[in-house]
Structure formats: structure tokens, C-alpha cells
Amino acid sequence: MGTSPIRRGWRWGLRGVALLLLAGIYLALERGGSAYLQRLAVLFLINLMLVVSLNLFTGFTGVFSLGHVGFMALGAYTSAILTLPIAMKKVNLPDLPAPLASTTLPFLPALILGGFTAAAVALLIGIPILRLSGHFVAVATLGFLIITRVVLINAEAFTRGTRTFTGVPPFTTLGWAALWALLNLYIAWRLKHSSLGLQVRAARDDPWGARGVGVSIARVRLIAFGISAFFTGIAGGLWAHFLTAFSPNAFYFSKTFEIIVMMIVGGMGSVTGSVLGTLLVMASTELLRNMEPGFAIGSFTFGPLYGLSQIGLAVLLILLITFRRQGLLGDQELRLEAIPERVERWLAQRKVVLESPRVRKADP
Amino acid sequence: MRPLHRLVALFLVFLLGAAACQPATPPPAATPTAPPAASPTPAGTLEERAPIRIGAPFNLTGGMASIDVPAANGARLAAEEINAAGGVLGRPIELLIRDTKTDPATAATVVTQLIEQDKVVAVIGFNDSDYVLAAGPICQRAGIPFITVGATSPRLPGQVGDMLFLTPFGDNVQAAVGAEFAFEKFGKTAYLLWDKGAEYTTVLAKYFKERFAELGGTIVLEDTYQSGDKDFSAQIAKVKALPQQPDFYYISALPDDVGTIVKQFRNAGITGPIVGGDGYDTPLLLEVAGPAAENVFFTTHSLLTADSPNEKVRKFVEAYKQKYGTEPEAVFAALGYDTVYVLAEAIRRAGSTDGQAIKQALESIRDFPAATGVINYSPQSHIPQKGVTVIEVKGGKFTLAVERVPQKVPAP
Numbered sequence: 212m213g214t215s216p217i218r219r220g221w222r223w224g225l226r227g228v229a230l231l232l233l234a235g236i237y238l239a240l241e242r243g244g245s246a247y248l249q250r251l252a253v254l255f256l257i258n259l260m261l262v263v264s265l266n267l268f269t270g271f272t273g274v275f276s277l278g279h280v281g282f283m284a285l286g287a288y289t290s291a292i293l294t295l296p297i298a299m300k301k302v303n304l305p306d307l308p309a310p311l312a313s314t315t316l317p318f319l320p321a322l323i324l325g326g327f328t329a330a331a332v333a334l335l336i337g338i339p340i341l342r343l344s345g346h347f348v349a350v351a352t353l354g355f356l357i358i359t360r361v362v363l364i365n366a367e368a369f370t371r372g373t374r375t376f377t378g379v380p381p382f383t384t385l386g387w388a389a390l391w392a393l394l395n396l397y398i399a400w401r402l403k404h405s406s407l408g409l410q411v412r413a414a415r416d417d418p419w420g421a422r423g424v425g426v427s428i429a430r431v432r433l434i435a436f437g438i439s440a441f442f443t444g445i446a447g448g449l450w451a452h453f454l455t456a457f458s459p460n461a462f463y464f465s466k467t468f469e470i471i472v473m474m475i476v477g478g479m480g481s482v483t484g485s486v487l488g489t490l491l492v493m494a495s496t497e498l499l500r501n502m503e504p505g506f507a508i509g510s511f512t513f514g515p516l517y518g519l520s521q522i523g524l525a526v527l528l529i530l531l532i533t534f535r536r537q538g539l540l541g542d543q544e545l546r547l548e549a550i551p552e553r554v555e556r557w558l559a560q561r562k563v564v565l566e567s568p569r570v571r572k573a574d575p
Numbered sequence: 576m577r578p579l580h581r582l583v584a585l586f587l588v589f590l591l592g593a594a595a596c597q598p599a600t601p602p603p604a605a606t607p608t609a610p611p612a613a614s615p616t617p618a619g620t621l622e623e624r625a626p627i628r629i630g631a632p633f634n635l636t637g638g639m640a641s642i643d644v645p646a647a648n649g650a651r652l653a654a655e656e657i658n659a660a661g662g663v664l665g666r667p668i669e670l671l672i673r674d675t676k677t678d679p680a681t682a683a684t685v686v687t688q689l690i691e692q693d694k695v696v697a698v699i700g701f702n703d704s705d706y707v708l709a710a711g712p713i714c715q716r717a718g719i720p721f722i723t724v725g726a727t728s729p730r731l732p733g734q735v736g737d738m739l740f741l742t743p744f745g746d747n748v749q750a751a752v753g754a755e756f757a758f759e760k761f762g763k764t765a766y767l768l769w770d771k772g773a774e775y776t777t778v779l780a781k782y783f784k785e786r787f788a789e790l791g792g793t794i795v796l797e798d799t800y801q802s803g804d805k806d807f808s809a810q811i812a813k814v815k816a817l818p819q820q821p822d823f824y825y826i827s828a829l830p831d832d833v834g835t836i837v838k839q840f841r842n843a844g845i846t847g848p849i850v851g852g853d854g855y856d857t858p859l860l861l862e863v864a865g866p867a868a869e870n871v872f873f874t875t876h877s878l879l880t881a882d883s884p885n886e887k888v889r890k891f892v893e894a895y896k897q898k899y900g901t902e903p904e905a906v907f908a909a910l911g912y913d914t915v916y917v918l919a920e921a922i923r924r925a926g927s928t929d930g931q932a933i934k935q936a937l938e939s940i941r942d943f944p945a946a947t948g949v950i951n952y953s954p955q956s957h958i959p960q961k962g963v964t965v966i967e968v969k970g971g972k973f974t975l976a977v978e979r980v981p982q983k984v985p986a987p
Contacts, residue, residue: 247688254680364771364801374774375708377734454680456708456734458774461679465637500681503674517635517674 221551229547241385249385253453255493256388260395260446262473262485267399268439270480270542271408272432273415274344277467278352279443281359282329284462286444287451288363288370290325291379294318294452299378306368318382322448329444330437337436341429344418356467363459375458383453391449395442399482402438403544411435412480472524476531480542487539492524499523626669627662627928629654629918630689630698632710633724637677641830641857642702645904646724647672649891649911650699652898653919663919664926670915671695679709686710690717696928697722699914702907704728704774711735718930720921720937724914725907727853728778729987732957738930740937740957742914743947746775749852749874750782751981752963753825757850757872758790762822766814767794768836769827772802779852780827785985787825795821802829807836811843823848830854830905834863841867848872856906861971871968876906876947878964878975891946906947913945 240252265279293316295303300312316324340351363370370376402408413421414428422428451457469492477488499520506513531538631650633643654670662668671693675682682701689695690713698714701707702725714721715736722740723731729745757765765787769780784794796817798810814824826849828836833855840849841864848870855873864871877885879902881892891912895903903909918933920943925932938957943950948961960980967976 245691247684247691250684250687254684373772373777375705377708381712450680454683454709455712456705457679458705460705465678500674504671515672521636521676 221554222548225547225550237385237389251493251497253383253385253388253449255489256385256392257383257446257450257453258470258473258493259486259489260392260442260449261470262477262489263392263395263399263482264439264442264446265470266474266477266479266482266485267402267442268435269474270478271403271415272411272435274341274432275346275349276352276436276439277349277471278355278359279439279470280462280467281352281356282333282440282443283447283450283466284359284363284459285329285332286322286325286447287457287462288325288376288447289328289444290321290448291376291451292369293321293324294380294382295378296380303371303376303378304368308368311369318380318387318452322445322452325448326441326444329447330441333440334433334437337433341432341436356463360459360463363462370459373458373460375456377456379451379455379457381452381455383449388449388453391442391445395445396482396486398438398442399485402435403480403482407431407434472528475538476528478538478540478542481538481540481544483545484538484540484543487545491539492527495527496520496524624662624666626667627664627922628669628671628693628695629915630686630693630695630700631670631672632675632682632685632689632698632700632706633672634677634682634701634703634706635672635674639677639703639706642725642905642907645908646700646702646911648899649895649903649908649913650724650915652891652894653912653915655898656894657915657919663922664928668915668919675701675706679705682706683709683713686713690714690719695719696922696930697918697933699911699918700724701726702910704731707731707739708734711739714738720918720930720934722914722918722937724910728774729958733987737957738934740952741959742910742917742950743853743876743959744961744963745958745984745987746779746852747782747985747987748958748961748981749963750779751786751984752965752979753850753852753874754783754786754790754792755981756874756965756977756979757823757825757848758787758792761848761850763792764795764819764821765792766817766821766824767797767827768810768824769797769799770802770829770832771799773829775852776802776827776829776854779854780825782985783825783827786981786983789983789985795819800832802832804832805835807839808843811840811845814840814845815843820845820847823850825850827852828854830857830859833857834859834861834868837864837871838867846870853906856966858904860968861973866971868968868971872965872976874963874965876961876964877909878966878973879903879906879909879946880973885946887944887946909946913947913950916945917943917950 240249269276364373410426410431414426473488473492476492478484503517503519505515633647654668658667673685675685697720699722701723704726707723707726711721715738720738724742727743727746729747732739770776851873853875856875860868879892883889921933921936925936938952938954940952950959962978962980964978965976966973
């Protein structure tokens with residue numbers, strides 16, 4: 212598409228710089244030794260996966276899903292049950308059926324199986340649900356979330372019911388989280404510009420037109436739903452092995468809203484927007500949370516302000532919805548190429564300015 | 576304009592990101608942190624000496640706030656009293672109270688930060704096992720003692736490790752007392768109703784059933800509900816259909832549901848004694864159920880009244896009233912108060928703020944008088960062997976029915 216060789220060179224250079232920067236951040240966190248910052252980074256990457264996957268479905272298809280945390284729960288419980296050491300299973304899950312009770316899988320296969328479980332359930336429920344449209348899908352997926360919770364609470368042999376599921380091995384490291392998050396970002400990015408991505412986005416913007424050119428709306432949406440659920444399940448597994456103890460309460464409305472807020476802040480349908488949204492929401496809540504015990508500005512000290520982070524987040528949302536309803540990026544993307552493009556445009560303008568007097572001089 | 580907006584947005588995010596990395600600097604508390612006073616008689620006034628920092632994460636906002644806020648208030652009160660009396664090892668105690676928003680992931684992050692950045696020597700907090708299990712392993716790995724203020728699951732020390740201690744008794748202890756008390760006082764047949772939506776209510780019902788069967792009692796009907804349910808007519812209909820009413824009704828419920836359940840049972844004409852656990856220890860019981868709460872009995876940590884026979888309780892209730900202008904809202908206030916006192920005693924005995932030394936000193940604590948009973952720890956048991964208070968609702972008030980220790984406790 213008419214990219215000049217100079218620009219291509221620029222692009223590779225910038226990509227190199229970006230990669231080096233990421234690698235630098237990774238090494239600094241990994242070697243820096245601050246467990247606190249490492250924890251935040253892992254949480255950020257897991258939340259990022261949840262937001263990107265949700266965006267991959269909701270943003271691209273325009274159909275709202277309130278049930279993604281259900282997929283997260285499926286991934287978390289599947290992976291946790293599969294990796295629990297056998298001795299621990301005898302204590303915590305005495306009623307587990309035979310093949311599960313006597314096997315323990317390593318981290319990676321368990322994680323992937325968790326993702327597949329979520330994807331399989333998504334494909335199954337997607338067939339009826341995705342025939343609906345608009346907010347009916349939101350209600351139906353909300354129903355799925357509630358059903359998931361009830362099943363988790365009642366399948367006591369597998370999940371310990373409402374009791375905390377403990378003893379999950381702490382496998383999730385910064386490296387694992389970074390690897391999966393990058394893979395997730397890459398696939399979401401490729402998908403957006405693939406033929407499938409174009410089809411779902413066409414169906415979002417003009418369903419009749421899309422159908423007219425032969426797009427099978429239900430089918431392409433179902434595929435997007437499955438991929439999205441797979442990565443949400445993986446994120447759930449990573450979360451389970453990060454926190455090592457959780458109960459069905461963790462996978463309910465508050466988590467759902469947390470992810471949706473991050474997605475809306477970043478912009479629905481934007482992959483890079485998801486990164487920005489997650490970063491902005493997490494950074495501002497963490498910053499405000501650190502101010503909660505009390506802080507000083509000059510000689511004024513402010514007493515404990517518990518709840519500040521929630522209020523701050525709410526204010527951020529109100530401002531955003533008032534002044535920038537489409538989120539930070541809408542469904543646009545931040546592209547590295549934009550930088551050389553802008554620089555070149557700027558150079559071109561300078562050139563005109565530099566050259567024009569000469570032109571004028573020659574004129575008379 | 577749009578690209579500009581995007582740039583501005585990016586810049587904002589970058590700023591926030593950079594700002595988020597800032598708090599690595601010491602927290603904004605006004606106390607100076609500079610000179611580490613190692614000698615037994617450091618110079619200067621109490622305020623000038625390096626404080627002993629204790630992390631106190633609680634769910635001050637969200638669903639747990641109604642019991643975690645009183646617990647944090649009780650802990651703060653105890654820290655202030657200890658400092659007014661000269662501190663510990665000649666140093667003041669600094670309680671770093673943090674909000675964990677009823678979110679286990681935040682709980683884990685906050686505890687990591689307390690240990691790493693604030694260099695706390697011990698952590699106290701939480702009234703529910705979800706948060707203890709998220710934060711406990713982090714303390715365990717760091718070798719920092721953790722005392723939970725109000726989580727009563729007796730399996731916690733086994734699940735977390737040897738750095739974990741409980742201030743309250745375990746659920747198996749209070750369920751055993753409930754079963755023994757009701758078996759002797761009311762009779763051999765019981766109805767059992769429990770909330771499937773919470774670990775505490777599930778476990779409590781399980782231990783009650785175990786001990787009651789052991790005593791020779793029979794449960795004529797067992798039923799469940801979900802926390803937050805507002806209509807109990809289905810459960811009540813089944814009770815009414817029984818050929819003969821049981822001697823008493825054991826209902827394992829969370830504070831938010833207790834009042835509603837008792838009221839609906841009474842309105843349906845069920846007048847027999849209702850027995851429960853420390854979830855009943857909430858003002859909501861009397862506020863919601865009103866006169867229907869008569870003939871309700873429950874096991875709890877202490878009866879907090881200004882005219883209590885226990886001098887510790889009287890002193891605590893009075894001090895709490897003076898500081899916060901209200902009587903203790905929940906018994907967890909007293910547990911928070913006791914936790915700080917027990918920890919201070921352990922640091923005093925250890926003579927240092929080393930994690931292992933504090934842990935060993937905690938294990939050596941015997942017959943420590945506290946507002947919620949006498950606390951005993953040992954290397955084998957990090958759950959105190961305490962007496963259980965049984966409260967009867969009589970004349971619209973909580974009155975002491977009996978204080979007792981169980982004859983036998985179901986295994987955790």
C-alpha cells in the first residue's frame with residue numbers, strides 16, 4: 212500500500228525499539244526484585260488478557276457479553292483441579308471422580324485444557340445465544356454467568372462449593388503471563404484485520420449489507436465467541452495459579468464490571484485501546500489506593516480516605532462518558548507506523564515552507 | 576483533532592503509569608523512620624523512636640465492611656492504648672490499616688506491599704477465610720506472623736502454615752458448644768437449615784451435625800438456602816409439614832440474613848428455640864426481627880455490654896464508646912482489640928521484632944486475659960482454646976445464657 216522504503220525502514224526500527232523497551236521493562240521487573248511491582252505487572256497482564264478477549268468479541272461484533280467472567284471461572288477451576296497435587300486432592304476434594312483424582316497435569320497442558328473447556332462451553336451456548344441480537348445477547352450471557360455460579364457452588368465434588376478452593380500451585384510467573392498476553396494481543400490484532408474480523412465488523416456496522424454479500428453472521432460471531440472464550444479461560448487459569456486460593460464469589464458481578472470498565476475506557480473494538488484502558492484504570496486505582504491511608508500536599512495532610520480509589524474510578528468514568536463516549540481510542544488503533552507518517556508529514560510541511568521563498572524569489 | 580486527542584490520552588496514561596511507580600517511596604505517614612532504635616533504652620520521647628510497624632489489612636469497603644470496619648476500629652483503639660501506656664520494647668506501635676475492598680486479589684497485593692515496602696514485622700486482619708487464604712501464604716513465605724482477627728475456619732493453619740494464628744475459636748468449637756448446649760437444654764431432635772452460599776455457614780452446619788449425631792441426637796429435616804434469599808416460605812412449608820415439630824431449630828446463617836429468617840419462621844407460627852452461631856451477633860437480629868427474636872440462642876465470642884462481669888469487656892466497651900461515640904457494632908471489634916494486645920504481648924516476650932521470635936513467643940502464650948475470653952496458644956495449636964459464650968435473646972436484649980468449653984470437638 213504505497214509505503215516508501217524509507218518508511219518501511221522507520222517501521223522496522225520503531226518495532227525494534229518497542230521490542231527492546233518491552234524486554235527492558237520485563238527484565239527490570241524480573242530482576243528488580245520488587246515483589247509488589249511484579250504482582251501488579253502480572254495482574255495487569257491477566258486483566259489485559261481478559262479485556263482484550265472481551266473486546267475481541269464485544270468490540271468487534273458489537274454484541275455485548277456480560278458472561279465472560281463465567282469463562283474465566285471455567286478456565287480457573289479446570290486448570291486448578293487438573294494441577295492440584297494428588298495428596299492435596301485427597302484432603303480438599305475427597306469426592307473427585309476416579310480419573311481426575313489420581314492424575315496431576317503439568318501447568319501448560321492444564322492451562323490449555325482450561326482454555327478449551329471455556330471455548331467448548333462457549334461454542335455450545337453460542338449456538339442458541341448468538342441467534343439473538345443486541346441487548347438480548349447481553350441478558351442471555353448474564354444468564355450464563357449466573358448459571359455458571361450456581362453450578363460451581365453445587366458441583367461440590369469438583370469445586371468445594373462455596374468454600375475456598377486452596378492449595379493451587381503458584382505456577383503463574385511474570386514470564387508466563389507476558390507470553391500469553393502477547394500471544395493474545397497478537398491474535399486479536401491479526402483477527403481484527405483478517406477476513407473473519409472484517410466479516411464480524413461488517414455484520415456489526417450493517418447486518419443487512421453483510422448478509423447481502425454472503426456473510427453468515429451467526430457463524431462468524433460464533434467463531435469470535437469461541438476464540439474470545441478460549442483466551443478468557445487461559446486468563447482465568449493464570450489468575451487461579453497466581454492467587455492460589457479463590458471461591459465462586461471471585462467470578463461474579465464485580466469482576467465483570469471491572470473488565471467492562473477497562474474495555475470502555477480503552478475503547479470498544481480497539482486492541483491497543485484495551486492496553487491503554489487496562490493500564491489507565493489499574494494505574495489510577497492503584498495510585499489512589501496508595502493515597503487512601505493519608506497523604507500530604509505541602510503542609511496540609513489529608514486523613515485516611517478509604518474508598519478513594521472507587522470514587523476516583525467512578526469520576527474517571529463519568530468524565531470519560533461525558534467528553535469521550537467512544538473511550539480513549541474508539542475502535543481506532545495506535546500504530547507504530549503513525550509516528551513515521553506524522554514525522555514525514557511534518558518534514559514535508561517544513562520542506563514546503565523552506566522551499567517556498569526560493570520559489571517566490573525566482574518568480575518576478 | 577482526533578490524532579491530537581489520542582496523543583493526549585497516551586500522555587495521560589504514561590503520566591499515570593509513571594505516578595503509579597512512585598509510591599515505592601516510604602508511605603506518607605508523618606512518623607519519622609530514620610533512626611533504628613536497637614538498644615533497650617533508646618533516647619528521646621516515645622514518639623521520636625522508630626515505631627514497630629504492624630500491617631492491618633481489612634475490607635473497609637464492600638460486602639465485608641459491616642464487620643471489618645468495627646474490627647479495624649477495635650485494633651486501632653488497642654494500638655492507641657498500648658502507645659499511651661509506653662508502647663512495646665520502648666517503641667510505639669504503628670498500625671498500618673489498609674483497605675482491601677472485599678477483593679482477594681487486592682488483599683494479596685496489599686499484604687505484599689506491606690511486607691516489602693512498609694517493612695511490617697507482623698500482619699493482623701480479615702474476618703473471612705477467602706482473604707486469609709489469599710494473603711496468608713505471602714506472609715508465610717516472607718516469614719512474617721499473621722494473626723487473623725475473625726476468620727473462624729479451623730482448617731486455616733493447616734492450609735496456610737505455621738506463621739498463621741487465629742484470635743477467635745474455630746467453627747468446630749462453637750458448633751460443638753451449640754450442639755451440646757441445645758442437646759442438654761432442648762432435646763434430641765433438631766431441624767437443620769444452612770446457607771449454601773458461604774464457607775462459614777457450610778462448615779458450621781457440618782460440624783454441628785457431626786457433634787449432634789455423636790451425642791445421640793437426630794436431625795429430622797435438613798434444608799438449605801442461598802445467602803441473600805429473601806423468601807423462606809418453601810423451607811418453612813417443609814417444616815410445618817413435619818408430623819412432629821423438633822425440639823429446636825439450628826439455623827446456620829450470615830449476619831445479613833439472620834433477622835429475615837428468624838422473623839419469617841416466627842410469623843409462620845414456629846415458636847420453638849432457634850439456635851445459631853456467631854453470625855447472629857449483629858444488631859440486625861434485633862432490628863429486623865424485633866420481638867420475633869425472643870427465644871433465639873447463639874454461640875459467640877463474648878457478650879459486649881457495659882455491665883459485663885468481665886472487667887476486660889467493661890473497659891473495652893467504655894473505651895470504644897468514648898473514642899467512636901457508639902457501642903461496639905459487632906463482636907469483631909473486640910476481636911480486633913484482642914488481636915493487637917496478644918501481638919504486643921508476644922513482641923514484648925520475644926524482646927525483638929524478628930518474625931520467628933514473635934511466632935515462638937505467640938506459641939508460648941498461656942491464659943492471656945482478653946475481652947473475648949482467655950487465649951492459649953501452643954506449638955501444636957495456633958487456634959486458641961477459648962470458652963464459648965452462649966447468648967439468649969430475652970426481653971429484646973442479648974443476655975448471657977452460659978459460658979462453656981465443649982466436651983469434645985469435631986476434627987477440623
